[in-house]
Amino acid sequence: MSFLLKQNGYIVSKDGKIVSAKSDDCNCCGEPEPPVDCAECDFCSGCLVEHRPGCPTGICCTPHKIRVVVSGVDAAASNCAADTAMGNSVKITNLPTVDGTFTLIQNPLSACSWFYSVAASHTYGIHSGLVCAGSPYYTENKTNPLQYFLSRGNLGWTFGISQGHIWMFGKDTGGCTQIVQSVAEDVDQACDTVPTMSNALVICMNNASGFQTAFSNGGTATFTVCP
Secondary structure, eight states: OEEEEETTEEEEEETTEEEEEEGGGOSTTTOSSOOTTOOOOTTOOOOSGGGOOOSSOTTOSSOSEEEEEEEOOBOSOOOOEEETTTTEEEEEEOOOOOOEEEEEEEETTEEEEEEEEEEEEEEEEEEESSSOOSSOSEEEEEEEEEEEEEEEETTEEEEEEEETTEEEESOOOSSOOSOOOEEEOOSSOOOSOOOOEEOOOOOEEEGGGSSEEEOOBOOEEEEEEOO
16 A cells, blocks of 8 residues: 555555545555554554654654763762662662663554663662661662663553662652653654653662662653654
């Protein structure tokens, strides 16, 4: 199936016959299947020409690259996190700076997600007692990729930043869980824009779930599709 754009609709060649269709009738930019050079997300099916992001090609509904500018995130060091079950406490320090400008690349194996990763490290120390008093009795430098990830689902866009078990941008869920990301709902499925998101994490810890942590305060993320 192929198509040509003509004014407010499409002229479509199907099985050797010429038929017409309005842009609102088509799926995935007028194609019955995603274009060969596009990895199309199920939630990026807006097919009006003005809603096509433009990369990797002009007929794709799903953007290949999305630039994010992260600013104002305070992730310099954590407060003390008490582990009442173990009777000790943990303080994480030397966290990497997460502010900056980064280009997220679409995951070809998961078309509705984009990511950027860079090597980074942090230090954590375990203290006797629940208040991180004195020097830690155990310290370790940990090297984990600092990961920026964006996804699109049925509720809209989701963005988060994490380094191993440490979350540094996301949505406060009332506790430390794996689902600590910022979600911005969207009324349609055009993916030519991504809304600005705010970091809503609070400093928290939950050893019962295996050192799931969230250590950051403040900040925003703004996005440019197909920079």
